[in-house]
Amino acid sequence: MKNISLFLLLFVLSPAFAQKKKAKAPVAPDTLQQLDVFVNKMLTEWSVPGAALCIVKDGKLLYAKGYGVKDVKTKAPVTAHTLFGIASCSKSFTAACLAILADEGKLDWNKPVKEYMPDFQLNDEYATRTITARDLVSHRSGLPRHDYVWVSAPLNRKEMFDRLKYLSLNKPIYAQYQYNNLMYMAAGVLIERLSGKTWEAYMQEKILDPLGMKTTVLTYPEMLKSSDYSLSYDDEKNPTKEAGFDSNVDGIGPAGAVKANVTEMSNWLMLQLNKGKADGKVIVSEKNLNENHTPWAVVQPAEAKYPEVGFGTYGMGWNINTYRGHLRRQHGGSIEGYRSLMTVLPNDNMAVFITTNTGAVGYNLVNTVTNYIVDTYLEKNVIDWNSRLRKDFTDAKEKSAKAKLDNETQRRKDTKPTHTLGSYAGIYEHPAYGTLTLTMDGDALKADYHTEKIALRHYHYDIFEGQGDWEGIKFKFLMNAKGDFDRVSVEMPAATMDIEFKKK
Structure with missing residues (x-):
């Protein structure tokens, strides 16, 4: 440039x-x-x-x-x-x-927003009933970013609002500053x-x-x-x-x-x-x-x-x-x-x-x-x-280059997937994050998430890894008692936690 x-x-x-x-x-x-x-x-x-x-x-x-x-x-x-x-x-x-x-007398900074919006609901009841307007905009709700709920998602504001209750907090309210767009x-x-x-x-x-x-x-x-x-x-x-x-x-x-x-x-x-x-x-x-x-x-x-x-x-x-x-x-x-x-x-x-x-x-x-x-x-x-x-x-x-080398060093290169690749394919859903679709792309897996097209490579065992913009993001496939994959746990960016998608 x-x-x-x-x-x-x-x-x-x-x-x-x-x-x-x-x-x-x-x-x-x-x-x-x-x-x-x-x-x-x-x-x-x-x-x-x-x-x-x-x-x-x-x-x-x-x-x-x-x-x-x-x-x-x-x-x-x-x-x-x-x-x-x-x-x-x-x-x-x-x-x-x-x-x-607040100037117009319509908002009290110290009043819980639940009293203004009865349908406001987080995944934690104490936080739901305690959070004020001040807390919403000072990044101390206890909710991590969870940005991929909205990034490139086909959701309007009301749909995002309604999905807040499905997102886990990782801190108690007021415990720590955590930047949050939602x-x-x-x-x-x-x-x-x-x-x-x-x-x-x-x-x-x-x-x-x-x-x-x-x-x-x-x-x-x-x-x-x-x-x-x-x-x-x-x-x-x-x-x-x-x-x-x-x-x-x-x-x-x-x-x-x-x-x-x-x-x-x-x-x-x-x-x-x-x-x-x-x-x-x-x-x-x-x-x-x-x-x-x-x-x-x-x-x-x-x-x-x-x-x-x-x-x-x-x-x-x-x-x-x-x-x-x-x-x-x-x-x-x-x-x-x-x-x-x-x-x-x-x-x-x-x-x-x-x-x-x-x-x-x-x-x-x-x-x-x-x-x-x-x-x-x-x-x-x-x-x-x-x-x-x-x-x-x-x-x-x-530092990023070293992290890539460390990631490769930690990989167990002598392992294989426990199932055929087609067994990992399917439609997986999360009530807030939406739909994650896994399909075969020749002899490899790929993921479609919102507008994202994610190439996957086998990392080790039943763990696959994103490529390109999703490089290093792990997709961990989980089995039920019958030995079928019914969930995939994703190290979702900006979530500070794995997000589990369930197979339809």
Whole structure:
């Protein structure tokens, strides 16, 4: 992936969000030129095709720009108005919707959601009757991610909601921070029940319209109608291969469905800095926005690797810690091949949002650029985060390669399946995860799961192993007393536990 810088600096000042107080002196032009040089260099070094960023400082949208291309084949440029999927950065919007409902007197943060939604049911009765709206959006429900309930699944929000009761918790409620998209989905259902409107309609009315986020959309069909959106890429070996849009993120919408550009995201950042106000009008009260900004869970491990970063905590839709002694609220976003990062430094009246169109390098580029900007504008010496994160990236690859070698070493290569391959074939089901179909593919097995096509190889005994994107995932076939395979236990990604599918 090659970076091609095609756009000049765009200075954009939104009158609707300008603060009344006297603005500070503008940043020297050479600082912005240096930023341009740095971003272009990073896109080239990390092989990122396109990106966009904005900087908000002292009540102004100081800087908004697109870099590189939104389509590697046509070379169409990214602009400051190009839509990207911002993924889990959307969580802060959903948390703010809950805060607005609290302002309206429709939500009590401390009231169990079961009292608002009698049909809310988890696999643990105490958690079911205890969880509040605050708990849904602070990742302390006791439920692990279970992301493959929704990823690429043919389910709508109500169907996901109804399946929560079939998902095992692996921790008691409040015991530990565990990131969870499904609980944000449930928060979206709560918003619907309390407001009488869908999450999408409530978002539009209470946040997007008042903030002038006119081109921001909440579904892929809406985005695809736009004349300016970025494709996404996620394959390091094949950088021109599109990631596509089949994740079903629109179904899990409140957890990650916002598609926005950097110009309009600046309005969202200014709302955060201006304590819930826009153009002097209260969109969400300072009191309830502070609920979003209050740490409710400790992120494990609490100690960061680098000394400049403080202990990690989570509020509602925001990671909260310190950076070089400065209070920092952040959230990343990852869906398809998009990677985004929003950063707010409330005591410095500054915020940054950056988004990219490849997932092949994870969050390394967005973190590197964000930290460079913060270092520069806070007049600190600039830390060489690029070298640090480049080493981390290389180390992670080496660790992954070692894990593959260890996996191969642990394999009993002299074993054979106990049954003929056709005996493993069949349709297996889980009440939440859905249908897993095993069929013969020549002299091998393959699995079909949602839109995933998974090649399997025999690992040892009655255990098979996924290939490709599912490399290393074990499929463990289990027999009944008659000696027939009636279950398959899968090390499902992001579940932290095996998921057992029963044969029909």
